[in-house]
Amino acid sequence: QVQLQESGPGLVKPSETLSLTCAVSGGSITGYYWSWIRQPPGKGLEWIGYIYYSGSTNYNPSLKTPVTMSVDTSKNQFSLNLSSVTAADTAVYYCARNVGGLRGFDYWGQGTLVTVSS
Amino acid sequence: QSALTQPASVSGSPGQSITISCTGTSNDVGGYNYVSWYQQHPGKAPKLVIYDVSNRPSGVSNRFSGSKSGNTASLTISGLQAEDEAGYFCSSYTTSGTLVFGGGTKLTVL
Numbered sequence: 001q002v003q004l005q006e007s008g009p010g011l012v013k014p015s016e017t018l019s020l021t022c023a024v025s026g027g028s029i030t031g032y033y034w035s036w037i038r039q040p041p042g043k044g045l046e047w048i049g050y051i052y053y054s055g056s057t058n059y060n061p062s063l064k065t066p067v068t069m070s071v072d073t074s075k076n077q078f079s080l081n082l083s084s085v086t087a088a089d090t091a092v093y094y095c096a097r098n099v100g101g102l103r104g105f106d107y108w109g110q111g112t113l114v115t116v117s118s
Numbered sequence: 119q120s121a122l123t124q125p126a127s128v129s130g131s132p133g134q135s136i137t138i139s140c141t142g143t144s145n146d147v148g149g150y151n152y153v154s155w156y157q158q159h160p161g162k163a164p165k166l167v168i169y170d171v172s173n174r175p176s177g178v179s180n181r182f183s184g185s186k187s188g189n190t191a192s193l194t195i196s197g198l199q200a201e202d203e204a205g206y207f208c209s210s211y212t213t214s215g216t217l218v219f220g221g222g223t224k225l226t227v228l
Contacts, residue, residue: 045156047216099166104154105166
């Protein structure tokens with residue numbers, strides 16, 4: 001059974017960089033696309049972007065915050081960086097495995113709340 | 119990229135059937151058979167219940183079914199049970215090569 005676990009700071013100051021890592025267990029990161037999705041408190045889901053195990057990426061152009069993703073196949077994990085964050089980036093952040101390229105998400109992490117505040 | 123349109127809330131009694139709609143455009147829902155549906159209980163991660171419009175992942179009850187007509191996709195839950203009370207979100211692949219979610223629907227089991 002594939003399991004995903006997000007980790008990272010729960011509090012980030014405005015204008016700083018939000019960094020999260022997703023550790024994948026029970027399966028290999030190789031051969032799949034992996035996404036980050038966020039959900040502001042009480043609101044809907046927003047797809048942030050995905051990274052393929054080879055390192056190629058596809059980011060949501062609607063995001064105002066600059067995004068970068070990376071993957072470490074030796075550690076079976078991938079990461080998210082959002083730079084120059086604002087209060088609008090406060091959300092629960094989920095990592096997930098894609099169905100195919102971008103047909104949906106079949107495995108999700110439990111989510112981690114990141115609050116942007118001074 | 120605008121979010122897909124879902125009703126804010128639907129309700130039904132145990133044993134009944136309900137349908138949740140998800141309306142987009144020809145650039146997303148209408149253009150591809152890549153609509154997914156997710157169930158989300160409070161404080162929990164979303165769970166995939168339907169992918170590729172009408173396919174159920176292994177382990178998902180056959181009470182969940184999906185369909186699509188034009189730019190609108192639908193999720194039907196039959197034989198409603200108390201445990202079905204949750205939030206439901208749709209998503210679709212888009213012509214821009216991205217993915218867009220619906221705003222979400224709260225299902226109340228009366």
